[in-house]
Every structure is written in structure tokens, then in C-alpha cells.
Amino acid sequence: MPVRIKIFDTTLRDGEQTPGVNLNIQEKLEIAKRLAKMGVDVIEAGFAIASPGDFEAVKAIAENVKGVKVASLSRALEKDIDRAWEAVKNAESPRIHTFLATSDIHMKYKLRMTEEEVLQRVETMVAYAKRYCSDVEFSAEDASRTRVEFLYRVIDKAIKAGATVVNIPDTVGYATPEEFGNLIKNIKNNVPDIDKVDISVHCHNDLGLAVANTLAAIMNGATQAECTINGLGERAGNAAMEELIMGISTRKDYYNNITHGIDTTRIYSISRLVSSMTGVNVQPNKAIVGANAFAHESGIHQHGVLSEKSTYEIMTPESIGLKQNTMVLGKLSGRHAFEERLKELGYNLSPEELNRAFNDFKILADKKKTILDQDIEALVREKAPGIQEFFELDSFQISSGNKVISTAMVSLRRNGDVITEAATGDGPIDAAFNAMERAVGFNLDLQDYSIKAVTEGKDALGEVTVRASKDGKMLIGRGVSTDIMEASIKAYLNVINRALSELGEEIIKVKAAL
Template structure:
């Protein structure tokens, strides 16, 4: 008989802490519903006391989903817990996730405290949370660098106080898989009452070992894993849900099951990538563009003879259909809607009509329309209500010729034009833009990514622009990389212009 592993998804909390990847409440609900369909057991919906937006998102997600447990994060502070309780009032199944740092570094420098006082604060927080909910998870922040003997004392104390789940985070991604697995095993062997709580893993990928550490934790007794879609998260990210799920599905000898419908992995991966404007690297395990691509002649020959020669996973098991409908300029709305639906995106008829017009324009410019192109079109729909829009852009450049750009903007219905020269077409276009939008703005980061192959690719541009001491994140996509760059800059401007 197989063991059951609970999947705790923190895409909407830890994953959303990535700079520039914040979602609005409607987008969070869309992801939460997709997570429910995927089969996750717990959705960490936010950190309610951190902002009114997070508080409201936890409320609305609680209303929108039915069977997964909705979890709200807190510090070991009564006010945090009170706010979390209020945010969870509509949840059918609710959990409070509270905790405190336990490493000597955190105790000394973060809390200016001592080990005994930290245990007292941990116990008090768990007891207080249990007054409101039956399901309380305790996290021992920086457990990866916490002495095992002391960590065991903390975990034993919070279980006695009523914790139903104990989270052992490798907060800094420091542990080796052997160290992390041994830490979980130590708790299993030395904590009185450990059988009354579920041990959870929460691993970060700073040294590229999040998945390995998580699997090591599971093999040594953890029965909940805290993961994100595409492995997104602070710094180098979190353990990827799709990697853990497919490792267990592929290694039948482990005999640990999840509730995940693996055929929905690829659609939700693309949905999260699109909504958060965060590209999935081409060689990303399971969901990357090249995950099932074979360029070596020897590999191609082997796969054609028998897929198992070089593929341990059937692409269809993760929702990649090799026989999907090919989209061209002659495709109708029904085909486009079908492709969106297969990617986890549902559009109203009005939005579909608008996106379809943009699809036809793109199809005229591109030979092949890829899933990422389709998701870019869906994301572009969100810019329709921007206060500042690009009307036209013309750039002249060449070898030995200084680039000159002419740009036209629509600012709240009023037309403006600007012209400037620069060191290349992008520089000239942005200088022309800044002549119209006369603000002191500093370009902090500029990243270009082609999302498919060929000279007619759609290029995605990510920008960070500093204005009035704040950094704003923008995104643009176009087959013309200069236009995509200008669109990304305008996206940044719209975010602070709406605050003026």
C-alpha cells in the first residue's frame, strides 16, 4: 500500500514574492482554481497582515475554491494571527501557518533573543492559533541551519501545544540532500509525539538542490512538500511542484502517491508564466521548451524506435499533446479558444474577439504560432485600459548611421509625438518616449528573450524603471524588439502614472 504525500502549493505566497511577478486578486483566483483542478491539497493564499491586497486575496480565494485547504501565513504575533483568522472566515477548510526563526543566527541577530524565549514564543503562537482553527502549521524558519537537538526541542514543544503540521524549511537553500534528509530522520527518531503531526519540507534553490533536498526529506519521513509552479520564488526559487510530482510518478519503487492530475501540469505552468510575466527557461525540467526536444541524431533515432530509449516521461502525461491543432492566419475563433482552454486560460466572448484580432495580425507576421505566443496575446489584453498607449513608432538605423526614432503616444485620449536620436534603435526610441513623458526615470534593468525560434520570433522584454525612489516592473512583447522595448517602458510608466 502506497503512502500519501500532501502537496502544499505556495505559488500565490512565496512564489509571488518574486520582484515584478505580483498578481491582482482576479489573477490569483484564476491560479487558485487551476491549482484546485490540478489536485493540490493546500493552497497558501497569502500573508494577510502584509497588505490589504493580500488580505483581500485570501478572502476571495477562500470563496472561489471548494476542497483544498486554504492557508494563511503569519509571524508568531497575535495581531498577525487575528488578521489571518479574519481573512479565512469563508474558507471551507482553513489552516494558519505561524512560526519563528530557530537558527542561532536568527535568534541572535533577528530577534535579539535566546533559545528558551524562542520556544516560549513558538508555543504561545501555536496555542493562540489553535483557539481559532483546528489545523495549525508551525514553521521553524532557517531550520536548515538550526542545530538538530535544539530543533527537536522546538518541534516537540509546538506539537504538544497543538501543531498539526511542522514545517522544516531550508530557508537559505544551504543544506546538502544528505544533511537535510538526516535532519528529518533525526526528528522522526527523537521527537516525542512526532506521529501526531505531519512533517513538511520547504526547500529553496539557492545552490540548486531544492528538489533533491525535498525528495531526501520525503524518503526520510516527511509527508508534506511545500512547492511552487515552475519552481518560482524568492531569490533562486522554491522546489518545483512538477519535478516532485513526476519524480514520484516515474520511480515506482518509492511507492508514495500524490493527488496531482499530472496532465494539467503543462497548462498551469504556462498560465503562471504568462500571468506573472516570468519566462520558463528552455531547459527547465518537465515544463521547459526543450524538455522533450531531441537534437542529437543518435537520440532522435532511438526515440523514433522506442520512446523509452531517451524519454522517461511521456509528454502527454504532463499535458503536452504532440498532436495539438496547428494555428495559422486561417484558424477561426473556435480553434483559438480551444488552444487557450488547453493552456488553462478561459476568455469571455468579448475578450476572445479582441484577442482574435491581435492573433490575426500576429499570424500574418509569423509562420508558426506557438503556445507562448498565444499566452502573450492573452496577457496583452490586460493593457487595454492603460492610460498611456503606443500609437505609432518609426525607427531609422543602420551601420555608420545614428539611429533616429519617431514615436506617437495616446495619453488619456490626447495625442503626443516625439523624435530623438540615440546609440541604436532602442536607445533612440526610449529617448523619444522620455521627451513626451518628461519625468526623471532611470532604467535599472533591461532583459530580452525570444520565446520561440526563427527570425519572426515574438520577443519578450522585461524592464525595471526607477521613478521617485521606487522601482516599477514592465513587460512588452512584439515581433519587433524595439516596439517590445517601448511597450515594456510604457508598462512601467503606466504603473506609476496611475498613482499620480
């Protein structure tokens, strides 16, 4: 009988540990709801004790997202477990996920604990978590570099203390598929009562083997796979859910005794959502969800696909929710057609959001001959949920050249008033950002600026992503326009409004114009 693999998604915990990523509660809720709809079994909503914001996000997801287990990570410490339970206790199916390192290098240099001390801590803390919650997962951090005889003892202690899931992480992406598969097989053969719990695996991608190692583990008895959307995570990231799932679904001939509960037609839309909210672009040649995954440029390939799709496509675009044939929208298109196209792309907007998106679409349609799906998605993603628009762009004027000092004049609207400021800078974008900071009354520390063309052609929509920090908090802003200066100004304004939403209006200096 086929084994149904449980999918444990850690995009909101390990995925958010990607450097530069900072999601607010509304963004985390939206991602969690999408994950639940696509059929994941467990959502690791965060690390509750890490910060007040993390705690509130875990708590909000536990209370509002139904039909899925909700977990919080915790170190093997009483205070961590207490905080994790407080965050997840109102979930339909709560889980406490506690961990402790077990490799010699971690025990010696990080924990400074002996083997016996580690064994005692595992037993005590799993039992402590079990007092709160019937569903407890224990992870042996750095398991792939742990001496196997000791690992068996650790797992045995965790099971005897009440763990319902034991997780075998390849924490630093060190393992190879053959040895990791054998590790899982040997655990099954050497740990008493192992068949009474789920064996989970959590693989990192430092050597590009996270998905391969996860699949090897599944073939050798693992029953839960931990992964993230787009492979986000620490360092080189985690096993990418879309690659793992489509590998199993596409190669049913090979993985013929394995099933999963994921609705694969939701993969594309959630990939784009996560990319937009995190500010981490999906590389064009990324498997499954990259822009080139279903694109054919070579004449030979085009001829083959036109004759028979399976010549060069081993899966269909439709299987991941990508429409092969798209409706071309332009300036003569009506609101109904635009709304239907948004629904096909996986977006359900509120009336207010729809009005804004449609107005932006009409403005863009006057500038571009053809509006593509990527353009529409960029317009919708431009405004982050839960961010109040304290300032809005009224107008701007830029003066720049190779022998003149770049100058920018920017006018912003706030509470019915228009505030205009001018500034110089090292180039037009720097000048515009300086003018905006003078207008709003506070400064930001710019960390990163990137721009990409959403589509091809000289009338392509430009999408700018800005990362800036304020008072130590990392903030991400996005802006889109056919004018890259306007896109840049919109992105920086998005960061400004985000700073005010998340840090409070008190960061604005006293300013007569306000």
C-alpha cells in the same frame, strides 16, 4: 497502504519574494484558481501583514478560491497572527502559518533570544493562533542548522500548544539528502505525539538540492511538501513542484508507497502562466517544463524516439499537458480552430479577450508563415489581467544609425485623442521610451530590459519583458511582435498602463494635450 503526500504551494508567498516579482490581486487570483484545479492541498496565499496589498490578495483568495486550504504566513507575534486570521477567516478551510527561528545563529544575531525565550514564544503564539483557527502550522525557521535536541523540544512545544502541522525548513538550502532524510526520521523517533500531526518540509535550492531533499524527507516520514511552480523563491528558489510531482509519478517503482493528488496534465500550462505573470523566464533546459525537455535534435536521439519513444523519453509530453502533435495555425485558420487551440493550451478567455487575441493572431499570421503554440501563448500572455488600457499605441517612427542621433516619434491614443511626441536617446529603444514618457506625462525608472525569440527563424515573434519602477513600486510589462521595436514599445506601454492602474491617474502631470 500508500501514503498520500499533501502539496503545500507557496508560489504566491515565497515565490513572489523572488527579486523583481510583483503580482497584482487579479494575477494572484488566476494563479490560485489554477492551483486549486490542479489539486494542491494548501495554497499559501501570502504574508498578510507584509503590506495592504498582500492582505487584500490573501483575503480575495480566501473568499473566492474553493476546494483548497488557504494559509497566510505570520511571524510569531500577536499582531501578525491577528492580521493573518483577518485575511483567511472566510476561507472554506483557513490555516494560520506562524514561524520562529530556532538555530543558534538566528537566535543570537537576529532574534537576540535565549532558548527558553524561544520555547515560551512558540508555545504562547501557537496557542494564540489556535484560539482563532483549528488548523495551525508552525515552522522552525532554519531547522536544518538547529541543534537536534533543541529542535525536538521546540516541535514538542508546538504540538502541545495545538499545532496540527510542524514544518521543518531547510531555510538556506544547506542540507544534503541523506542528512535531511535522517533529520526527519529522528524527529519521528524522538518527538512525542509526532504521529498526531503532519510533518512538512520546506527546502530551498541554494545548493541545487531542494527537490532531492524534499524527496528524501518524504521517504523518511514527511507527509506534506512545500514547493513552488517553476521553483520560484528567495535566492536560488524553492523545491519545484513540477519536478517533485513528476519524480514521484515517473518513478512509481521506487516511490511505490507514495501518492499525491496533483493532476499532472495541468503542469505545463500553469508553468507558462506563472512565468508570464512574474516575468521570470523558464530556462530552456529546465526539467519537466523547459522548452527543451521534450525536444530532440541529435540524429541518434531522433532515430531512437521515432522507433520507440521510451528510448529517450522517460515520461510523455501528454502527462504534463504538452501536446506532442500540434495543430499548425496560419492566416487561413478560422476563429473556431483558434479558440479550440487556446482551450487545448489551457486558456479560457472572456469574449473580449478572445476577440483581442484573435485579431492579434490574424495580424501575426500575415507576417509569419507558420504560427506555433509558443506564438499563441505569447499573444495571450501579452496583456496582464486587471490592467486598464489608458493609452494605446497608434503609430511610431524610428530614425537610427551608427553616425546619427537616434530619434523616435510615437503616437498614443487616449480617450479618442492622439498624442504625438518625439525624443532622442542613446539608441532607438531609449529614444522611443523617452518619447512615450513625454506623451503620457510622467517618467519611469527602467530597471531591466530583456528580449527573447519565442520561436526559431528570421520571422520569429520577439517577446520583450521590461521591469521599471515608479514611486518605489516595481512594475513588469510585456510586448510581442515580429518587429522588436514594436515589441519594446508595447512592453513599455504595458508598464505605463500598469503604473496608472496600480498607482492612480494622479501620477500624470498636467498636460494640455490630455
